[in-house]
Amino acid sequence: MTAGGRRVRFGFPAPLFPDGVEPGTNILVTGPADSGAREVALRLTQPEPYRNEARLLVSADVRGRHLLDRATEVSDGIDPERVGVVDCSGSTDEDHRFEAAGDHIDGPGDLMAIEMAVATLYETLRAKGFERVRFGVFSVSAMLAHADLRTVSRFIHMLTGRIIATGDLGVLHVDSSLDGDVAIDVIDRLCERTVEVRRADGDVELREAGFREGVGEWRPLDPLAAGRGS
Amino acid sequence: MGVITVLYVDPEATVGASPLRELIADPAIQVSRENSVADAVAVLGERTVDCVVTEYDLPDGTGVELVAVLRDVSPDTGAILVTDASPARIAEESPGGPVAEFVPQSGADTGERVVELVRHTAANRSQTSYPLPPDERARLDTLATIDLDDELLGRAVQRVTELATAHFAVPQSSVNVITERTQEFLASAGGEFEPTPRQDSACTYTILDDGVSVIEDVAADPRFPDADETAIRFYAGATLTTREGHPVGTLCVYDDEPRVFGEADRNYLALLAAEVMDWLEVARESPMGCGDDPGRALGEGESP
Numbered sequence: 001m002t003a004g005g006r007r008v009r010f011g012f013p014a015p016l017f018p019d020g021v022e023p024g025t026n027i028l029v030t031g032p033a034d035s036g037a038r039e040v041a042l043r044l045t046q047p048e049p050y051r052n053e054a055r056l057l058v059s060a061d062v063r064g065r066h067l068l069d070r071a072t073e074v075s076d077g078i079d080p081e082r083v084g085v086v087d088c089s090g091s092t093d094e095d096h097r098f099e100a101a102g103d104h105i106d107g108p109g110d111l112m113a114i115e116m117a118v119a120t121l122y123e124t125l126r127a128k129g130f131e132r133v134r135f136g137v138f139s140v141s142a143m144l145a146h147a148d149l150r151t152v153s154r155f156i157h158m159l160t161g162r163i164i165a166t167g168d169l170g171v172l173h174v175d176s177s178l179d180g181d182v183a184i185d186v187i188d189r190l191c192e193r194t195v196e197v198r199r200a201d202g203d204v205e206l207r208e209a210g211f212r213e214g215v216g217e218w219r220p221l222d223p224l225a226a227g228r229g230s
Numbered sequence: 231m232g233v234i235t236v237l238y239v240d241p242e243a244t245v246g247a248s249p250l251r252e253l254i255a256d257p258a259i260q261v262s263r264e265n266s267v268a269d270a271v272a273v274l275g276e277r278t279v280d281c282v283v284t285e286y287d288l289p290d291g292t293g294v295e296l297v298a299v300l301r302d303v304s305p306d307t308g309a310i311l312v313t314d315a316s317p318a319r320i321a322e323e324s325p326g327g328p329v330a331e332f333v334p335q336s337g338a339d340t341g342e343r344v345v346e347l348v349r350h351t352a353a354n355r356s357q358t359s360y361p362l363p364p365d366e367r368a369r370l371d372t373l374a375t376i377d378l379d380d381e382l383l384g385r386a387v388q389r390v391t392e393l394a395t396a397h398f399a400v401p402q403s404s405v406n407v408i409t410e411r412t413q414e415f416l417a418s419a420g421g422e423f424e425p426t427p428r429q430d431s432a433c434t435y436t437i438l439d440d441g442v443s444v445i446e447d448v449a450a451d452p453r454f455p456d457a458d459e460t461a462i463r464f465y466a467g468a469t470l471t472t473r474e475g476h477p478v479g480t481l482c483v484y485d486d487e488p489r490v491f492g493e494a495d496r497n498y499l500a501l502l503a504a505e506v507m508d509w510l511e512v513a514r515e516s517p518m519g520c521g522d523d524p525g526r527a528l529g530e531g532e533s534p
Contacts, residue, residue: 113320119333123333150359166346
């Protein structure tokens with residue numbers, strides 16, 4: 001990307017990745033269902049308006065409106081102008097408070113249709129003038145429940161590759177209580193960074209890992225999402 | 231990498247319109263054109279391309295049908311659907327279609343986006359169904375420096391496979407190299423193997439790590455949905471890593487029933503793999519190859 005703004009690192013609410021990450025980075029966020037991993041992943045997709053960012057959420061395991069409500073809770077509100085949702089949960093969503101796509105998607109396993117909706121929505125957001133986009137997939141586990149690992153990994157490889165090519169940000173949520181180690185390992189290898197989330201004595205803890213950075217220490221997320229379930 | 235080869239399939243495309251205009255204008259991209267599913271399939275049967283860019287509506291079928299064939303004959307090749315056909319119509323006509331990139335034909339940045347995706351897909355092979363080692367291009371360049379046809383090398387690694395089958399009491403063993411798109415068998419004991427698409431090869435995953443990888447029951451592994459069609463149920467593979475750290479292949483043992491593989495087994499397989507790797511280093515491209523005196527070549531540390 002040659003545009004100056006697209007070379008600036010992506011920033012996040014404290015204490016997530018205090019140094020930010022390079023454009024074209026994909027982050028896997030993994031943890032059990034009640035760990036707070038989904039909330040951490042949603043926070044990572046929170047756009048920075050002064051960077052002229054938008055966010056594109058793929059809602060596979062809950063309805064798009066429900067995911068958006070959750071994003072609103074963890075982000076202290078959202079700007080509906082900056083968000084697009086591909087609802088592939090298999091449910092219809094009549095609430096158009098945001099750019100939406102996905103009426104033709106059968107469910108989380110219809111990956112060709114999901115890809116078309118994501119690509120179309122992405123071009124819509126870019127045509128509206130947003131400089132860069134934060135993608136969020138909620139969740140890869142739902143896709144794995146409806147399609148085989150080989151098809152899902154090809155889809156994720158393609159999506160993460162597109163994000164690298166365009167200098168955007170990818171955040172992929174995996175519910176580690178649903179998927180086996182083999183599947184998580186394959187998806188993990190398609191991402192540059194990983195955030196593991198767990199709940200210890202009721203508090204949300206996380207640690208970060210990257211190909212070059214190694215695995216960090218567990219540390220509390222408090223006060224961001226402590227006490228909130230998935 | 232060299233020139234990026236693109237097969238462009240759209241009978242109505244003109245060189246003055248996006249995205250064909252931008253693709254042709256890019257000096258790194260070489261575009262060939264076909265006008266139908268049948269003609270494109272014929273080309274794909276004859277040669278490999280880096281990326282297929284296709285319209286959805288074709289005279290004898292659809293771009294989705296073409297991509298489905300592509301996934302069979304060349305599963306790692308990139309596919310980009312560029313069309314004004316609506317996603318809703320495509321999804322209705324082609325439910326459960328194959329995964330491919332999609333770019334709306336009439337978008338403001340269609341040409342730029344397609345070139346961007348073609349370049350990235352070719353350079354990073356980002357439509358494979360499996361992860362790649364971190365420095366895949368350097369890995370392949372390193373593999374290309376090894377004289378895999380060296381007769382002395384062939385005999386040496388053949389002996390190692392025979393030692394492996396005897397030691398582990400397994401029916402089959404092989405030394406493999408992982409090329410850009412396939413697993414090739416350099417030597418084998420207990421049977422002959424045909425080259426395997428990389429997505430079907432356990433070694434594709436083994437080379438992602440150093441050391442030994444074990445799959446105690448291949449049929450239960452979600453990475454290999456077709457495993458029940460093969461006789462291989464147990465797999466253990468040790469990565470063959472060059473002195474620069476590039477994983478070029480594996481030494482593997484196979485069994486036709488699940489089994490366990492203990493620490494001592496892992497250590498011995500790793501020992502045999504180190505022996506194979508020493509021979510591969512000797513066979514690195516040089517005027518001598520392995521020569522008549524491998525000990526001399528090893529001892530003097532001749533470099534390629």
